[in-house]
Amino acid sequence: MKTFCGRANPTTGALDWIEESEEYDYHQEIARSCYADMLHDRDRNEKYYQGIRAAVGRVKARGERVVVLDIGTGTGLLSMMAITAGADYCYAIEVFKPMAEAADCIVKKNGFSDKIKVINKHSTKVTVGPDGDMQERANILVTELFDTELIGEGALPSYEHAHLHLVQDACEAVPHRATVYAQLVESEQLWSWTQMGPVQVEGRTLLPPAQLGQCAGAPSVCDIQLSQVSPGAFTRLGPLCTMFSVDFSRRVSSAPQSHSCRFVVHTSGRAQVILSWWDLDMDPSGTIVCSMAPSWTYSDPRSYPWRDHWMQSVYFLPAERNVCEGEELTLTVSHDDYSLWYNLSDGQQTGEEETSCQPCICQAHLVWTRTRFGELNDRQRRATYLRALRGILQPDSVCLAVSDGSLLPIFAHLLGAQKVFSLENSGMSKRVIEQFLDANSLQNKVRLLDVRPEQLSTAHLDGQQISVLMGEPYFSTSLLPWHCLFFWYCRTALNRLLCPGASVMPASATLHLLGVEFKDLWRIRAPCGTCEGFDVSVMDEMVQNSLDFRESREAEPHPLWEYPCRALTKPHPVMTFDFQQCVPEQPIISEGSVPLTRRGRCHGVVLWMEYNLTDDITVSMGLTQPVSEEGECVWCPHRKQGVYFFRDMWESSGDGQAAVSYSLTFDPSIGDIKMDFSASPSRVAVMETVH
Structure with a gap:
């Protein structure tokens, strides 16, 4: 069944109506989940297996029948571990329907369907009794309900309910504490x-x-x-x-x-x-x-x-x-x-x-992310923007800033601009900047406007035209690097208000590409195959089907300062967006190849924007230093970079004979980039599995 969903377009600012299957959210949840990462976490798996074997042994030593309750079973891995360790029966609970179906398939594929019952419910809805989901209470409780904060997935209420209704009083628990x-x-x-x-x-x-x-x-x-x-x-x-x-x-x-x-x-x-x-x-x-x-x-x-x-x-x-x-x-x-x-x-x-x-209570923490706070506190970055502003501002400049919660309009006033206006996308963002203006007695020096670019008129600008249009650009709705091209769409909507020869900062943006070998991040998209001796390849099929759900695969946003990688190619500019001109009606197409010049395994490519503030001043949202001789990369910590993972990793001998070939198409009508990559002239596909 197809439905139309309205979604705000982060690049164009328009409300797009997209035809999607009712299964779309399920597919995206599977494709972007951490199941591969968990299955590839050998330390986690081994420790769980050891703990389960020990718990089963303790129950058997008491002469009891071993009944296991596995809450949040996911793929069913821990349930299969329990049966392999000698448990008599296991109830595997999974609330997410697609995963429950996958667990059921995996359990059957590994020959455990007679000893593992997969229950597609939230554990607090599970019942025990002759007509219940469970025939008896369990004497071993196995769970994986944890997140980085330990209790953020509702572990405590689930444990509380399980002890009251689903397990015996003297049950064993894995983990124990x-x-x-x-x-x-x-x-x-x-x-x-x-x-x-x-x-x-x-x-x-x-x-x-x-x-x-x-x-x-x-x-x-x-x-x-x-x-x-x-x-x-x-x-x-x-x-x-x-x-x-x-x-x-x-x-x-x-x-x-x-x-x-x-x-x-x-x-x-x-x-x-x-x-x-x-x-x-x-x-x-x-x-x-x-x-x-x-x-x-x-x-x-x-x-x-x-x-x-x-x-x-x-x-x-x-x-x-x-x-x-x-x-x-x-x-x-x-x-x-x-x-x-x-x-x-x-x-x-x-x-x-x-x-x-x-x-x-200040609303700034609701408007700005933590990395945005870091960006605003970055002295070197601030100095770069101030240097660019000094080069374009004149005493009679009429400035308009287009960003979310930016301090650039305040800087423009302090640098001597005649009039400064700022478009704020949200009322909350507007109130945060108002607080800054009030704290520094600048209430009447910068005028904040809460209208959309296409609604702005000279009446809002005291009858004047814009001589300086500026942005960082930063928008709270941006996830991928090219989403900040929303600045370009705003500039286009404001074209009628720009005076002849108006300065636009940034003047342009360039999309860059780099082929990389990740130290660890590749694991989140690597095939699962077998895990601790169990066949979980059903997950690979589900993820593959999810990735094929749309015509082309997509890049993912990742903060790469947290995920070390080595460059296997040189950084390569692949597409330029000229903010001096309006957004074109025709697509921008870029095709080419980048030689693999270092030995290693190319897991994918990284994409990022570099903004040319003026002819000679650039800020990078990707690499902040030249790549080292060994290929080490230093990434901007304030923005996420786009990562396109290859379905198979590519071996590189480093002789430059092989290359990453790319075909990129920026579609102005939707503000998105369709991308396709291939290895040229040849590649060696190696399925990466940890186990």
Whole structure:
């Protein structure tokens, strides 16, 4: 069955009506899921297998029939492990219908259909009894309900219900317990993701609004690959604290709770950020441990088990404070059903800690992402924009800024422009910039307009035309690099208001391409094949069908500063967009090839934009330094890059004989880029599997 869905186009700004099958969301969920990453996580799989075997052994030693309940079975892998370990029967629960169907198929394919029952329900809807989903209560509870924050997928309510209704009182649990750790640090880099610092412009200091500094920030966790944050980027102010543990073999409460740890400050500094992760003990003795600790905690970082489905967490204190060596402090973590939050105090736990996470009160944390905060705090980036503005502004300039929540219009005023206007896409974004203007007594110097570009007239501009049109460009709706071409569509809509010879900044944008070998990221799209001896190739078929669901595959947005890779080609410009001109009616087509000049396995290509602010000033949203001799890449941490994964990886001998051939078509009517890649003159396809 086909339906028409209305979706806001991030590039053109229009509302597109797209004909889609009712199965489209299912296909996209499967294609973009982390199932491949989990199946390729050998450390996770081995630790679960060891824990399950040990639990089955303990139940059998008591002379009991082994009945397993697997909540969140996914592919059914853990259920098959349980039967292989000697369990008599297993109930595998999966709420997501396509995955439940896949699990059922995988279970049958591996010959376990007589001992594993797949139940397509949420675990809290499962019943036990002669007419129920389960004939009896289980005596082993196996779960994989965790996210980076441990409890964010509703683990606590699910465990609470399972112990009350689905498992025996003295059940075994795999994992047996989870322990959450936290460490207080000072970090200018991480703190810049949640607070704005003072901004120096032409001898004047712009101060952030007081309300922003008093705000607890975004309520959601900041989950990142903490292994990619250098230990030199933060200072440990205290020891690693054990905050709390959850015993999954006993009744678990989902009620809000707080836990505190008293510690002595090791190093004086500014208390700003909490780094946090957790461990899973797969057995009661704690001898089988699956740890989420970052690589720099390992004596040998090479032994670090990379995974992307579970990462580490960064929490920001409501306000920074100075702490002194030898000072005693109390770190408190609180949680509800789904979230954690931290507070730092001088005294012991009072029992009056916040029982709910405090919402953002300044709205800036709702408008700007954490990487956007980092971008606005980037002094080098700011200096580049100021240098470009100085080159195009005149004392009689009438400026119009088109970006979301940008400080460029304030900069333009301070640099001497006669009049400055700014188009804001949302009322919330407009209010955030108003706070900046109020905090610096600039209310009457920059006029904020909340109209769409096509609705703007000279009446909004005091009867004048625009002599300088500027943007960063940054838009909150952008995911892929070319989505920021929304600036180009705005420029086209405003063409009638530009005076002859008007300056447009950026003047143009160039899309670049680079063939790469990923250190680890390739795993999220690699074929599964077999996992721990079980055939899970059904997942490969499902993902392949999902990727074929539309006529062409798509690039994915990824923050590549978190995912190391090696360049196998030279960076190559593939398409230019001239903002001096209006968006053309005809497609822009680019075809060519890029030689593979380094030895390695080419997993795909990276695509990013470089904005030519003026003829001689460029800012890159991709590579920020030249590629090293070894092919190491340094990526812009403020924007996500586009990654197009090849279905098969390509072997490169590095002699330049083989190349990545590309065919790209930018369709102005939809603001998207259709892309196709092939190996030229030949390639070796190797199916990559971990197991």
